[in-house]
Amino acid sequence: xxxxxxxxxxxxxxxxxxxxxxxxxxxxxxxxxxxxxxxxxxxxxxxxxxxxxxxxxxxxxxxxxxxxxxxxxxxxxxxxxxxxxxxxxxxxxxxxxxxxxxxxxxxxxxxxxxxxxxxxxxxxxxxxxxxxxxxxxxxxxxxxxxxxxxxxxxxxxxxxxxxxxxxxxxxxxxxxxx
Numbered sequence: 001x002x003x004x005x006x007x008x009x010x011x012x013x014x015x016x017x018x019x020x021x022x023x024x025x026x027x028x029x030x031x032x033x034x035x036x037x038x039x040x041x042x043x044x045x046x047x048x049x050x051x052x053x054x055x056x057x058x059x060x061x062x063x064x065x066x067x068x069x070x071x072x073x074x075x076x077x078x079x080x081x082x083x084x085x086x087x088x089x090x091x092x093x094x095x096x097x098x099x100x101x102x103x104x105x106x107x108x109x110x111x112x113x114x115x116x117x118x119x120x121x122x123x124x125x126x127x128x129x130x131x132x133x134x135x136x137x138x139x140x141x142x143x144x145x146x147x148x149x150x151x152x153x154x155x156x157x158x159x160x161x162x163x164x165x166x167x168x169x170x171x172x173x174x175x176x177x178x
Contacts, residue, residue, distance in 0.1 A: 027133045042098075043101060
């Protein structure tokens with residue numbers, strides 16, 4: 001009987017440790033997929049519907065604030081703001097998909113080739129590529145929300161939000177400094 005209690009306790013402790021290490025494992029997986037330019041592996045760590053919704057809302061809000069109240073007061077201004085918001089929403093919907101991520105990564109490869117940069121063939125060269133979350137400030141905000149904050153070149157924070165669904169952690173939001 002005592003062996004079963006010890007076994008159950010060890011099993012519960014290992015399950016809890018795996019769940020707590022989940023965000024770090026997800027961040028490591030995201031970094032590895034970006035370094036290897038593997039869109040399929042990256043897609044396994046991204047929850048696309050909430051990420052698209054968040055980016056659409058943030059960019060739409062930025063456009064509306066950029067146009068201002070005076071720019072939207074007329075019929076033509078309101079129509080223009082709606083058209084631009086729809087275009088941005090469509091662009092986000094196209095790019096924040098597994099296929100869109102693959103196209104972005106392939107576009108980066110084409111850009112590097114067009115710029116005359118040599119392809120990275122060695123293992124050391126692959127490891128030297130920038131990991132976007134390597135220097136991030138990481139913290140749990142709750143038992144199902146984890147953030148990794150990186151600072152851009154201008155010092156403004158970009159917050160990557162990972163949420164838990166069961167035992168899996170996925171990137172579900174990127175809070176841009178708009």
